[in-house]
Amino acid sequence: MIIATLGVASVAGILYFLFNLWWPGWYLDWTYRRNRIKIGNRLMHLISSGQFLVDVFEDKVKSIPKKAFVLYKEYTYTYEDMDKMANKAARAAIEIGVKPGSTIAIMIHNHPSIVWSYLGFMKAGYQIALINIYLRSRSLSHSINSSGANVLIVGEDPVLSEAILEIKDDIPNITTYVLGSSKQSTLFLSFDLVLSRVSDVTLDKNIRKHVLPTTTNMLIYTSGTTGLPKPALVSHTRTLAAAFAFQTFDISPDDILYETLPLYHSAALMIGFGNTIMSGCTMVLREKFSASHFWEDCRRYNVTIIQYIGEVCRYLLAQPKSNKDKSNKVRVAYGNGLRQDIWTEFKERFDIERIVEFYGATESPVAIHNITNKTGSCGRSSPYLRQFTPMVFVKYDLEAQAPIRNKAGYCIPIHTDEVGLMVVPLIDGKTSFQGYRGKKEDSEKRLLYDVFEKGDKYFNSGDLFRLDKDYYVYFNDRIGDTFRWKGENVSTTEVSNILTDLDFVTDANVYGVLIPGTEGRAGMAALHLTDSNIGTLTPAMIVSLSKHVRTVLPSYARPRFIRIQKQFDMTSTFKQQKTILVREGFDMNVISDPIFYLDISTYFYRPLDHEIYKQIMAGNIAF
Numbered sequence: 001m002i003i004a005t006l007g008v009a010s011v012a013g014i015l016y017f018l019f020n021l022w023w024p025g026w027y028l029d030w031t032y033r034r035n036r037i038k039i040g041n042r043l044m045h046l047i048s049s050g051q052f053l054v055d056v057f058e059d060k061v062k063s064i065p066k067k068a069f070v071l072y073k074e075y076t077y078t079y080e081d082m083d084k085m086a087n088k089a090a091r092a093a094i095e096i097g098v099k100p101g102s103t104i105a106i107m108i109h110n111h112p113s114i115v116w117s118y119l120g121f122m123k124a125g126y127q128i129a130l131i132n133i134y135l136r137s138r139s140l141s142h143s144i145n146s147s148g149a150n151v152l153i154v155g156e157d158p159v160l161s162e163a164i165l166e167i168k169d170d171i172p173n174i175t176t177y178v179l180g181s182s183k184q185s186t187l188f189l190s191f192d193l194v195l196s197r198v199s200d201v202t203l204d205k206n207i208r209k210h211v212l213p214t215t216t217n218m219l220i221y222t223s224g225t226t227g228l229p230k231p232a233l234v235s236h237t238r239t240l241a242a243a244f245a246f247q248t249f250d251i252s253p254d255d256i257l258y259e260t261l262p263l264y265h266s267a268a269l270m271i272g273f274g275n276t277i278m279s280g281c282t283m284v285l286r287e288k289f290s291a292s293h294f295w296e297d298c299r300r301y302n303v304t305i306i307q308y309i310g311e312v313c314r315y316l317l318a319q320p321k322s323n324k325d326k327s328n329k330v331r332v333a334y335g336n337g338l339r340q341d342i343w344t345e346f347k348e349r350f351d352i353e354r355i356v357e358f359y360g361a362t363e364s365p366v367a368i369h370n371i372t373n374k375t376g377s378c379g380r381s382s383p384y385l386r387q388f389t390p391m392v393f394v395k396y397d398l399e400a401q402a403p404i405r406n407k408a409g410y411c412i413p414i415h416t417d418e419v420g421l422m423v424v425p426l427i428d429g430k431t432s433f434q435g436y437r438g439k440k441e442d443s444e445k446r447l448l449y450d451v452f453e454k455g456d457k458y459f460n461s462g463d464l465f466r467l468d469k470d471y472y473v474y475f476n477d478r479i480g481d482t483f484r485w486k487g488e489n490v491s492t493t494e495v496s497n498i499l500t501d502l503d504f505v506t507d508a509n510v511y512g513v514l515i516p517g518t519e520g521r522a523g524m525a526a527l528h529l530t531d532s533n534i535g536t537l538t539p540a541m542i543v544s545l546s547k548h549v550r551t552v553l554p555s556y557a558r559p560r561f562i563r564i565q566k567q568f569d570m571t572s573t574f575k576q577q578k579t580i581l582v583r584e585g586f587d588m589n590v591i592s593d594p595i596f597y598l599d600i601s602t603y604f605y606r607p608l609d610h611e612i613y614k615q616i617m618a619g620n621i622a623f
């Protein structure tokens with residue numbers, strides 16, 4: 001009997017072992033898939049009954065009218081309060097003659113008014129273009145122009161109306177309304193005046209009956225791969241789908257989300273705000289991220305979920321340690337870009353139960369989540385999961401900045417543990433790329449054709465990943481974040497992880513710059529120092545930086561230039577910041593920050609001055 005039992009157990013054990021060998025992590029895939037099916041069914045149910053995010057919101061207003069929806073400073077807005085304001089916003093837009101189905105641009109900071117504007121304009125079935133509030137001059141007028149809107153609503157903050165005033169002549173066909181009652185409203189039309197004239201009664205849903213699942217709900221600007229911000233078209237289906245993201249963990253109506261990311265980006269609006277509505281929970285809105293107020297706010301509002309981008313975590317860790325660090329109710333941190341070097345420290349110092357890292361982009365047809373506990377991985381992509389979330393990783397040529405193609409002209413899938421470009425097949429009814437509004441070329445640039453066979457079509461994610469033998473996916477770099485120097489590939493993420501090992505470095509943004517007379521790109525790192533009052537590297541720091549870089553990095557990966565950046569602000573996304581840094585390079589004529597260069601005769605960093613700069617530009621200094 002015992003022997004028989006042992007026999008059965010060992011046979012089962014062997015079968016399990018073999019099965020696992022054949023399909024590593026199958027139980028994780030099943031769990032993930034079950035969760036996806038549940039979400040998929042709920043999504044399909046809503047879409048097939050003609051319901052979109054705004055309808056879900058209106059249902060919540062009926063079922064939980066008095067529940068706190070948005071907390072802002074000392075104010076509480078219930079579901080019902082926001083609904084009334086949203087009704088007014090919708091009616092006001094109709095009153096000023098915005099045509100059904102057309103676009104309204106909004107440029108509003110994180111404030112309750114962006115919430116009710118967004119909801120209200122959805123109620124009336126308009127498309128909403130979300131203008132980045134930090135844009136100025138040409139990029140601002142370009143963004144507004146490319147939205148196709150005729151009406152622009154500007155938030156109450158006077159800096160916003162001043163920014164518009166500067167470019168008024170470049171947007172001649174746009175009527176601007178200002179919120180609030182500041183003196184700027186005399187220079188523009190007052191939206192408050194219109195609001196005061198209209199009722200707050202719910203609109204008949206018929207007003208948005210032209211809205212279909214594929215209809216564009218909003219335009220969210222992304223940097224794309226390069227250049228000026230491009231409006232990515234986000235349909236109602238995608239808006240709805242993103243609002244299920246938190247169902248990958250057990251979000252409940254009792255949760256309180258702390259939102260410090262800007263609501264004009266997809267992370268905060270599509271995911272943070274969308275999920276607040278979907279689960280009927282509460283969102284604490286803060287004007288902008290503040291490292292010193294973060295945990296104080298979390299305690300004050302009993303926050304249970306926080307949303308991050310990598311820099312947020314880094315700046316929180318850079319705050320002085322406090323014995324209150326663990327006293328918070330945060331159970332989930334959701335976001336992307338948390339780098340491996342600080343993952344554990346972040347989780348432990350602030351006692352966060354669960355970190356859910358995801359990969360996705362506003363315009364990407366797919367997203368993945370790490371719901372497993374594999375360090376460093378942002379999700380899984382097994383053959384099984386790829387049937388539902390299709391993605392392929394192909395070999396990429398960094399020099400040519402294009403996928404490598406074989407003799408027949410097709411792309412080549414990577415082997416286990418190699419790094420490759422993620423591409424997503426565009427299959428009708430399964431995956432779709434809605435593209436950007438306006439110039440067709442911008443959208444075309446994101447597509448790849450004839451990838452594995454003649455006539456096929458793929459979305460180019462622009463991101464490089466590694467896939468291990470157990471099908472875990474690891475983010476490696478964005479295209480352009482890996483550069484070639486001395487015939488070697490340098491990964492900016494790896495170098496920056498190493499630089500932040502130094503206790504006086506909070507963050508390091510690494511990129512490649514051109515040096516006249518050399519091939520490829522030389523590494524450059526923009527550093528944020530832990531003690532921001534110093535402003536530059538002290539002699540002792542130079543010694544330890546030089547030593548660290550020399551010890552840990554191979555010669556080709558050692559940054560040739562170091563730039564000390566004074567402050568951290570979230571005025572632009574990480575990607576945009578990098579574009580600016582790359583453009584400025586080490587040009588002493590445009591940068592006022594201290595710059596150091598690597599003297600390769602001693603491998604010591606030295607301050608860059610105008611004389612040496614001239615020598616470098618003349619090709620007289622070896623790198």
Ligand SMILES: *[C@@H]1O[C@H](CO)[C@@H](O)[C@H](O)[C@H]1NC(C)=O
Nearest residue numbers: 138141142145170171172173
């Ligand atoms: C916006 O459009 C107007 C009208 O066509 C044009 O005069 C202006 O140059 C455009 N501005 C930008 C920044 O594209």
Ligand SMILES: *[C@@H]1O[C@H](CO)[C@@H](O)[C@H](O)[C@H]1NC(C)=O
Nearest residue numbers: 145148149170171172173174
């Ligand atoms: C702006 O309006 C004028 C007059 O209606 C029209 O001729 C022009 O094409 C418009 N420009 C844009 C960029 O829509």
Ligand SMILES: *[C@@H]1O[C@H](CO)[C@@H](O)[C@H](O)[C@H]1NC(C)=O
Nearest residue numbers: 071256299300301302303329
């Ligand atoms: C936070 O929770 C504590 C205890 O659970 C409670 O006393 C307090 O009123 C809550 N604060 C808010 C703002 O809800």
Ligand SMILES: *[C@@H]1O[C@H](CO)[C@@H](O)[C@H](O)[C@H]1NC(C)=O
Nearest residue numbers: 028031353354371372373374
């Ligand atoms: C991962 O860890 C979390 C929290 O520790 C736990 O709840 C969850 O079940 C784990 N997931 C897997 C797949 O092991």
Ligand SMILES: *[C@@H]1O[C@H](CO)[C@@H](O)[C@H](O)[C@H]1NC(C)=O
Nearest residue numbers: 355370371372374375376377
């Ligand atoms: C996600 O992955 C990280 C490591 O990369 C792990 O620490 C974390 O617990 C994972 N999150 C969940 C929810 O399993």
Ligand SMILES: *[C@@H]1O[C@H](CO)[C@@H](O)[C@H](O)[C@H]1NC(C)=O
Nearest residue numbers: 396397398399400487488489
């Ligand atoms: C660098 O990347 C290219 C792909 O662009 C690859 O062919 C080459 O093998 C890589 N070199 C090294 C040393 O990893």
